[in-house]
Structures are given as C-alpha cells and as structure tokens.
Amino acid sequence: MRARFITAASYLLLILGAFALLARPLQAQTVSEFVAEHPDVSTFFTLANATLLREAETLSTSRTLVTVFAPDNTAFRRLPARVTRKLHQNHTLLNDVLLYHVTLGNLTKPELIVRRRFRAHTLYDNQTILIRASSRVITVNGLRVVKPGFPFDLGTVYTIDGVLVPPSLTREILG
Ligand SMILES: *[C@@H]1O[C@H](CO)[C@@H](O)[C@H](O)[C@H]1NC(C)=O
Numbered sequence: 001m002r003a004r005f006i007t008a009a010s011y012l013l014l015i016l017g018a019f020a021l022l023a024r025p026l027q028a029q030t031v032s033e034f035v036a037e038h039p040d041v042s043t044f045f046t047l048a049n050a051t052l053l054r055e056a057e058t059l060s061t062s063r064t065l066v067t068v069f070a071p072d073n074t075a076f077r078r079l080p081a082r083v084t085r086k087l088h089q090n091h092t093l094l095n096d097v098l099l100y101h102v103t104l105g106n107l108t109k110p111e112l113i114v115r116r117r118f119r120a121h122t123l124y125d126n127q128t129i130l131i132r133a134s135s136r137v138i139t140v141n142g143l144r145v146v147k148p149g150f151p152f153d154l155g156t157v158y159t160i161d162g163v164l165v166p167p168s169l170t171r172e173i174l175g
C-alpha cells in the first residue's frame with residue numbers, strides 16, 4: 001500500500017517535470033519560470049520540488065493527467081507554527097499532505113461545474129476530497145478556489161486559500 005503511494009508521489013513530480021521536461025513551445029516553463037509567473041503559490045511548488053525530488057528518479061514517462069489544488073502562500077503562512085514545524089520535521093507527513101492536493105484527471109472548470117458536487121480521489125492513499133462547484137464559486141473540502149484553473153501539459157492547476165488536511169492525518173497534524 002505504502003509503496004504504491006510512494007510511487008504515486010511521482011505523479012507530483014510529473015507535474016514539476018512537465019514544466020521542465022515535457023513543456024511544449026507554447027507552455028515552455030521550467031518550475032522556476034512557473035513560480036516566477038505565479039509567485040503566490042511558490043511555497044507549495046518549492047516544497048513539492050524539495051520533498052519529492054528523490055521520487056523523480058523513479059519517474060516513468062507516464063502521461064497521466066492530474067489536477068492540482070495548490071494552496072497559496074498566505075495559506076501556508078496562516079498555519080500554526082506547531083503545524084509548520086511538524087511538516088518540516090516529518091517528510092512522510094509533508095509528502096502525504098502535498099499528495100492530498102493532487103487528483104487524477106484533467107478537471108477543467110466547465111467539468112467541475114457540470115459535476116457540481118463530487119468526491120475526487122487524491123494521490124494520498126486514494127483518499128478523497130469533496131469538490132463543489134458553481135459558476136460563481138468552487139470549493140474543495142470547504143476551502144475556496146481563488147484562482148481559476150490554468151492549464152499545463154499534464155492537466156490543470158487551481159489556487160486555493162487553505163491547506164488541505166487528510167482526515168486520517170488530522171490528529172497527527174493538528175493534535
Ligand atoms: C527545484 O529543485 C532544483 C534542484 O534542487 C533546484 O535547482 C530548483 O531551483 C528548484 N526549483 C524551485 C522552484 O524550487
């Protein structure tokens with residue numbers, strides 16, 4: 001189980017790799033360039049880049065499409081110091097939390113709106129997030145999407161205004 005989801009961790013690397021390696025001329029963005037263009041999500045992508053780098057070595061060239069719900073930097077700053085400390089001290093925990101922000105499939109905004117209310121499986125232990133969408137507002141586990149999805153080589157990225165906590169890790173993280 002564990003191994004499967006460590007492998008799943010590599011999907012997030014695919015996202016990062018997409019910018020650096022698979023980028024087509026129109027979207028030729030390295031991670032650094034991407035972060036430069038979207039400085040409001042630099043914390044998330046920097047953490048992902050640093051934490052999941054080892055898995056990059058096991059990356060296949062699988063072109064699995066994903067959707068990323070990336071907390072903005074304010075969301076990370078708002079975390080209690082105790083929580084931030086835990087995430088920095090425990091890489092497994094950080095990996096798990098980061099993976100909980102990534103779901104399989106290219107969920108574009110029109111598709112979210114059509115589906116309205118559904119659970120999407122994340123790369124963290126196949127646990128789900130609840131997505132609710134109307135033309136005015138989209139939420140993920142109650143957190144708001146603050147920036148519309150923008151496309152990249154392997155799917156879509158949305159910015160959200162909080163950090164998602166997997167229910168199974170609530171005690172570990174907040175306790
Ligand atoms: C990602 O990690 C690589 C290697 O450590 C580093 O060169 C690069 O600057 C990092 N990019 C970001 C956005 O943190």
Ligand SMILES: *[C@@H]1O[C@H](CO)[C@@H](O)[C@H](O)[C@H]1NC(C)=O
Pocket residue numbers: 090092093094096169172
């Ligand atoms: C790190 O977090 C994981 C959950 O992701 C937990 O199972 C483990 O016990 C934690 N390790 C330590 C040393 O706290």
Ligand SMILES: *[C@@H]1O[C@H](CO)[C@@H](O)[C@H](O)[C@H]1NC(C)=O
Pocket residue numbers: 121126
């Ligand atoms: C995740 O759960 C769904 C529904 O329970 C199942 O269909 C799917 O195969 C599971 N995926 C993985 C990778 O375990």
Ligand SMILES: *[C@@H]1O[C@H](CO)[C@@H](O)[C@H](O)[C@H]1NC(C)=O
Pocket residue numbers: 065106108151152153154155
């Ligand atoms: C995701 O879906 C949108 C809308 O259908 C499409 O334009 C885009 O190319 C898709 N992304 C990928 C990586 O296939």
